[in-house]
Amino acid sequence: SQKIEQNSEALNIQEGKTATLTCNYTNYSPAYLQWYRQDPGRGPVFLLLIRENEKEKRKERLKVTFDTTLKQSLFHITASQPADSATYLCALVRSTGFQKLVFGTGTRLLVSP
Amino acid sequence: GAGVSQSPSNKVTEKGKDVELRCDPISGHTALYWYRQSLGQGLEFLIYFQGNSAPDKSGLPSDRFSAERTGGSVSTLTIQRTQQEDSAVYLCASSLQERGGLDTQYFGPGTRLTVL
Numbered sequence: 213s214q215k216i217e218q219n220s221e222a223l224n225i226q227e228g229k230t231a232t233l234t235c236n237y238t239n240y241s242p243a244y245l246q247w248y249r250q251d252p253g254r255g256p257v258f259l260l261l262i263r264e265n266e267k268e269k270r271k272e273r274l275k276v277t278f279d280t281t282l283k284q285s286l287f288h289i290t291a292s293q294p295a296d297s298a299t300y301l302c303a304l305v306r307s308t309g310f311q312k313l314v315f316g317t318g319t320r321l322l323v324s325p
Numbered sequence: 326g327a328g329v330s331q332s333p334s335n336k337v338t339e340k341g342k343d344v345e346l347r348c349d350p351i352s353g354h355t356a357l358y359w360y361r362q363s364l365g366q367g368l369e370f371l372i373y374f375q376g377n378s379a380p381d382k383s384g385l386p387s388d389r390f391s392a393e394r395t396g397g398s399v400s401t402l403t404i405q406r407t408q409q410e411d412s413a414v415y416l417c418a419s420s421l422q423e424r425g426g427l428d429t430q431y432f433g434p435g436t437r438l439t440v441l
Contacts, residue, residue, distance in 0.1 A: 216367070246429070
């Protein structure tokens with residue numbers, strides 16, 4: 213069956229370090245992959261999108277990589293700040309146009325001062 | 326401009342009662358989605374609207390769940406004869422659904438439903 217896995221354990225890092233979160237998927241051929249941030253009591257907020265033919269995407273302190281051979285995406289936050297503490301979700305989509313987002317369970321990131 | 330809004334923010338109900346959850350999408354967004362997020366679980370797709378029609382209802386967990394959208398805008402998710410396992414946060418999202426484009430969804434804050 214199709215599966216999207218994110219590390220369920222919280223990731224604790226110190227301020228200023230780079231946080232790396234992993235999203236692995238099986239039995240899926242996504243056209244693109246998205247990363248969202250979710251704060252407690254709030255809905256997810258879109259951060260970055262990467263297409264299947266892109267290896268890497270950057271936005272300010274954020275970087276996403278997409279390896280369709282490994283079936284894995286990595287999400288990096290450089291120079292992390294306590295304000296980056298949140299749950300980060302990856303979501304896969306099979307094609308352009310409408311497709312329901314299939315979400316991973318998310319990884320909680322805690323950045324300590 | 327205004328984002329996606331949902332009401333109520335919290336709803337506590339007794340088992341067996343019916344509940345209605347409302348979603349106001351971003352103005353001009355043609356696509357609307359409902360998801361459910363249970364404690365410790367990922368977001369689970371429920372239903373998708375394109376305009377007022379629902380091409381994909383595959384995620385509705387049972388016939389107790391239904392949804393409608395009127396005027397290409399507001400949507401209501403109805404759960405009949407609620408059960409304790411229906412307790413979750415119900416999230417609504419909307420998107421522009423540009424033809425051939427990449428579909429970025431904008432989420433509301435959710436409605437936390439507790440069934441006692």
